[in-house]
Amino acid sequence: MKNTLIFVTVIIFFAIIFFISDIEGFENLDNSISIKNVKNISEKEFKNIKSNRQESVYDLVNMKYKNNELPHDSKKDAYYIPNYNKEYNFNLFYNKSTTIKSISNNEKNLIKIIAYNKNKYKVYNISLTNMPIINIELEDKNNKNELISDDYTYGKINIFDNKTKQNKINILNESAKLKIRGLSSSQYDKKSYSIQFINSNSGKEKFINDLLGMDRNSKFILNSLYEDSSKIRDKLSWDTWKHISQNKDNTIKMEYVELFINDQYYGIYGLSEMPNEYKLKAQQDSSIIYKIKNDKILPELKDLSLDDLKKYGERSVNIIYPKSFSNDTLQPLKELSKLIYHTTNEQFEASIIDYISIDNCVDYFILLECAYHIDGLGNNNIFTYDIKSKKFTRTPWDLDLTWGAYPVWVKDGDVMKELLPDEKIELSKQLLYKNGNMTKTTTYLEQRLWQNNVGNFRQKVAKRWKELRSGFLETESFVNYANSLYDEVTESGAREREHERWPDGGYSTDNSFIEKFIRQRLPYLDSQFLQYLDDSGEN
Known part of the structure; x- marks a missing residue:
């Protein structure tokens, strides 16, 4: 039975x-x-x-x-x-x-x-x-309003990479922790994120090789591109810096991706390298990396301590590397600040060459002027200090306010809010270094180098500009490249998908503004720079 x-x-x-x-x-x-x-x-x-x-x-x-x-x-x-x-x-x-x-x-x-x-x-x-896809599945699915917050959120990242392998998609599956990044940009509905890859068992940082052709690192950035109507300003600027910079260790690679989080489409993002000690190849115990987030701090820096900087919160000077630091770590930047902002022309000219790489400053000046990089004057700077040579090099950062984009702020009660930027074609025929007051910075490094022609700075700029104008920055070639980036975003279908997902974000139907800006900007800079070619043996 x-x-x-x-x-x-x-x-x-x-x-x-x-x-x-x-x-x-x-x-x-x-x-x-x-x-x-x-x-x-x-x-x-x-x-x-x-x-x-x-x-x-x-x-x-x-x-x-x-x-x-x-x-x-x-x-x-x-x-x-x-x-x-x-x-x-x-x-x-x-x-x-x-x-x-x-x-x-x-x-x-x-x-x-x-x-x-x-x-x-x-x-x-x-x-x-046509773009790679990043698909994120978060462990905590309870927060419906903002899936990723200011604190780290953990999850799995699935990357469909159609860029680095021929005739197939390269698949990457990794664990990671993510959080919102940015200051003024964090006010927008669409957020930017930082990614920290981790070992799924230990939780420790994990280095990823050849992510969309990028250098080995554990940290990367997802830039929302929300405010840019063209969706090409950041990438065009980074690609321009790649060709301008004679030091290839401080170039940053950015690639377009489309992002999904927990079965929700989040739009076009710029996946970019993180300018940390690994990307900038800082040597242990021989380098310090500073990130300047507040142009008002630099002139005052000589009198400030680390405790003083904490009062400014996120809008301050961050020491990216080393991880452990003291007031002594801040000292080289304080000395540079004092030299830039608190010396006579004679004192500046006599000493500044001992603190900087002149070729790096030439390249940085050209990028500032070429792209009209408003945010790059005294703000959004990354300084790398080499302890052995006692010299600084600069890496640009935050390249959205470029190619004629101009910031717009409004007061909402006691809070200043940043709106989507205007596009001002008249900026194409202005020298940025003469308009330093728009960031409330009385002066900045390259401005003093240019005005005082330290170490034949003008002639070095003219020579480098002439080289670039016969190559990457030749007008028709550069316009075609900018238009190709615009077409890449449009023809993939991502531009319309982005606009449908974020209707209040920046949007345009053609690249006519940036094309016109470039066509006016490059010849204008010819007239400003090339007149100095015959002044010395630099040509």
Whole structure:
């Protein structure tokens, strides 16, 4: 009797399993087919399939690329995958009772399929993008308003990289912690984030090699690009600095990506390298890296201690490296500040060359003027101090207010809020160094070098400018490059997806403003710089 009961129980159990496996939502998706092998049907056939069936509320297929589920936007119920060399591929997993067909459509970046069985059907839209995709799944899903906060939030990052490998997508799966970054930009609806890759077991930092062609590091930045109507200013500026800078250790790489967080589409981001000790190749015990976040502090720095700087909060001077520091660590920057802001021209000229790399200052000055980098005068500077040579080099930062973008602030009660910037074409025919007062900074390093022509600074600028104008900064070539970046964002479909997701963010329908700014800016700087070519042997 007992054996009979056991036998009957087993039979009932398997019968239930068999019955459940045939219920909608519980089907075994153990068959697979490449999207390339899915047969195409007409719109008429598509309508016939739907007419005899009900729409399924459950998925009839699961879509993966090399065992990685395709990024999904739950709001639009749409899936996404990058193409590579204008090609794409992924697999669909389905039940043996399900049929899959591709539906003809006129949108070149859209794949539309229908999966159906005897009673049900479901339609799937898959958008193709030219950009890599970052798909983040956070551990804490309870906070619905802001999924990532000012404190670290932990999660898994899945990166679909279509840039670094030929004829395939390179997949990266890692653990990470993320948090909101930025000061004024944190007021915007769309946030920027910092990424710290970690070991999933120990929680310690983990270094990633060749992330979208970037240098080995554990930290990276997701820049929201929210306020920029063109979505190209940051990348155009970083790419310009790459060609201007004669020191390749202080160039920063940025690549476009589309971001998803917990099945929500977050739009276009600029994934960029973090200017920390690893990126800037700071040697242990021989380098100090300072980040200047407040132009008002530099002139006062000679009289301030670390405790004094804490009163300014985030808008202060940050010591990026070393991690452990004292008031002595601040001393080299205080000495530089004193020399820049509190000396006569004679004292400045006699000593400044001992503190700086003149070629680095030439390059930095050219970037400031070429891009009209308003935020780069006394603010958003990164100074790297080499203890052995006792010299500083500069790395630019925060390159959104460039190429004619001008900040707009309004007072809301006791708080100053930054609105989306204006675009001012008249800036294309002004010298930035003469307008230092717009940041309330009385002077800055390169301004004094230029005005006093320290070490033939003007002639060095003229010579370097002439070299660049016959190469990367040749007008037609540079305009074409700027337009190619704009077209990259537009043709991927990401520009319209971004605008739909963030309708109050910066948006434009063409690149005419930046093109006009460049066409006016470069010849204007010719007239300002090249007149000094014959003044010395520098030419």
